[in-house]
Amino acid sequence: MVSHYRSVFTDETKLDLNYVPHRLPHRDTELQLLMKFFSFLLQFPEKMAQRVIITGDVGSGKTVLSQRFGTDISREAGKRGINLHYVHVNCREYRGSLFLILHHVVSTFHPSFPKRGYSAEELLSILLQILDEEKAHVILTLDEFESLIEREGSDAVYKLTRLQETRQNKPQRLSLVCILRNLKAIEQLDTSTRSTLQSNIIRLERYSKQQLADILNDRISLAFKPLAVLEDTVSLIAELASSEGGNARFGIDLLWRAGKYADADGLDSVTPDCVRKAVSSVVPAMRKSELTNLGFHEKLLLLGIARCFKESRKAYISLSEAEQFYAVICEEFNEKTHSHTQLWKHLQNLSSLGVVKTEVSKVGSRGRSTLICLPKISAEDLEKELSAIIEKERA
Ligand SMILES: Nc1ncnc2c1ncn2[C@@H]1O[C@H](COP(=O)(O)OP(=O)(O)OP(=O)(O)O)[C@@H](O)[C@H]1O
Numbered sequence: 001m002v003s004h005y006r007s008v009f010t011d012e013t014k015l016d017l018n019y020v021p022h023r024l025p026h027r028d029t030e031l032q033l034l035m036k037f038f039s040f041l042l043q044f045p046e047k048m049a050q051r052v053i054i055t056g057d058v059g060s061g062k063t064v065l066s067q068r069f070g071t072d073i074s075r076e077a078g079k080r081g082i083n084l085h086y087v088h089v090n091c092r093e094y095r096g097s098l099f100l101i102l103h104h105v106v107s108t109f110h111p112s113f114p115k116r117g118y119s120a121e122e123l124l125s126i127l128l129q130i131l132d133e134e135k136a137h138v139i140l141t142l143d144e145f146e147s148l149i150e151r152e153g154s155d156a157v158y159k160l161t162r163l164q165e166t167r168q169n170k171p172q173r174l175s176l177v178c179i180l181r182n183l184k185a186i187e188q189l190d191t192s193t194r195s196t197l198q199s200n201i202i203r204l205e206r207y208s209k210q211q212l213a214d215i216l217n218d219r220i221s222l223a224f225k226p227l228a229v230l231e232d233t234v235s236l237i238a239e240l241a242s243s244e245g246g247n248a249r250f251g252i253d254l255l256w257r258a259g260k261y262a263d264a265d266g267l268d269s270v271t272p273d274c275v276r277k278a279v280s281s282v283v284p285a286m287r288k289s290e291l292t293n294l295g296f297h298e299k300l301l302l303l304g305i306a307r308c309f310k311e312s313r314k315a316y317i318s319l320s321e322a323e324q325f326y327a328v329i330c331e332e333f334n335e336k337t338h339s340h341t342q343l344w345k346h347l348q349n350l351s352s353l354g355v356v357k358t359e360v361s362k363v364g365s366r367g368r369s370t371l372i373c374l375p376k377i378s379a380e381d382l383e384k385e386l387s388a389i390i391e392k393e394r395a
């Protein structure tokens with residue numbers, strides 16, 4: 001396609017936060033280790049079920065590492081004629097419910113499997129039955145595993161892990177990869193469940209500034225025109241991402257935003273100033289405690305704002321756009337929505353706390369509208385933090 005406007009980008013989708021690149025700079029060792037844990041499975045698929053834990057801070061590459069692994073091992077299994085399925089589930093997206101998670105796994109085999117009439121345990125045995133029939137093995141990745149533990153406790157995890165032991169002499173069908181930020185979350189499980197889980201742990205260390213620069217440069221070669229991103233720009237972004245705890249997501253998001261600023265200003269290259277603009281609207285990093293102390297509907301509104309930004313990828317959204325997402329969230333939680341005026345007040349409070357920035361803009365003949373900008377924290381991170389806090393509060 002011929003582009004009609006000038007852009008520093010060649011392919012923005014390579015900066016999409018869900019994009020899984022072919023190479024993962026500085027995660028080779030971990031990827032190989034993960035492969036090694038499962039190599040036995042490729043040789044004797046029915047003889048073994050594996051359990052692995054991946055842990056590391058926000059943006060340390062846990063999700064992308066396991067997805068890369070999933071694609072690689074599926075391809076390898078395909079070559080050897082082994083019926084292996086990699087299924088990646090984000091537990092938080094299924095509100096930590098074992099039933100919903102298992103239903104998702106079952107429906108990858110039987111797409112219209114009914115949602116009613118079964119318990120989680122029944123679903124689990126149905127799944128095994130299906131796998132027996134199809135002579136298949138599933139590697140199930142439970143991403144954001146904390147959410148499952150929080151909601152279901154030891155019990156669910158026990159069911160999943162002990163399952164194979166009740167099937168002695170039968171082929172092994174289900175392996176687990178559990179992803180969590182902090183190993184503390186599994187401390188609350190009973191000792192035996194914990195010990196069956198803990199055998200293989202892969203820890204992802206924080207990325208250093210240089211490592212972040214390498215990751216960014218790799219993405220730049222995929223997403224930008226040659227020489228469109230200055231070297232100084234890369235080091236500035238790497239510096240900022242490094243001070244955000246080595247968060248690669250923060251770096252990639254900032255890189256994309258800086259590129260957008262370059263395009264908006266009609267520049268040929270992404271300069272450090274584009275980066276500064278992208279973070280300038282940004283106030284001091286958000287503290288978790290700040291979020292915890294917000295009123296309940298302030299949290300719901302902020303969650304709406306985060307989701308709206310996540311979907312739109314715009315730099316600014318209007319209050320009424322955010323309000324639509326807020327309304328959906330209220331419905332999820334069975335909460336009565338606050339009025340527009342109340343929401344406007346909540347927004348002022350969020351703004352005075354520096355959580356969001358607001359601006360009043362003129363729109364058409366309808367007069368003024370309040371625009372919201374989300375500085376510093378990525379919409380996805382904010383959504384995660386808030387969801388966790390809200391879930392806890394509700395429980
Ligand atoms: N080594 C790497 N090479 C290329 N891209 C990477 C690498 N590590 C992380 N990324 C990218 O950085 C972003 C964040 O990584 P990812 O989502 O895997 O982090 P995470 O550890 O799962 O974070 P969270 O705890 O918030 O879920 C993703 O867009 C991912 O593609």
Ligand SMILES: [Mg+2]
Pocket residue numbers: 062063064143
């Ligand atoms: Mg993740």
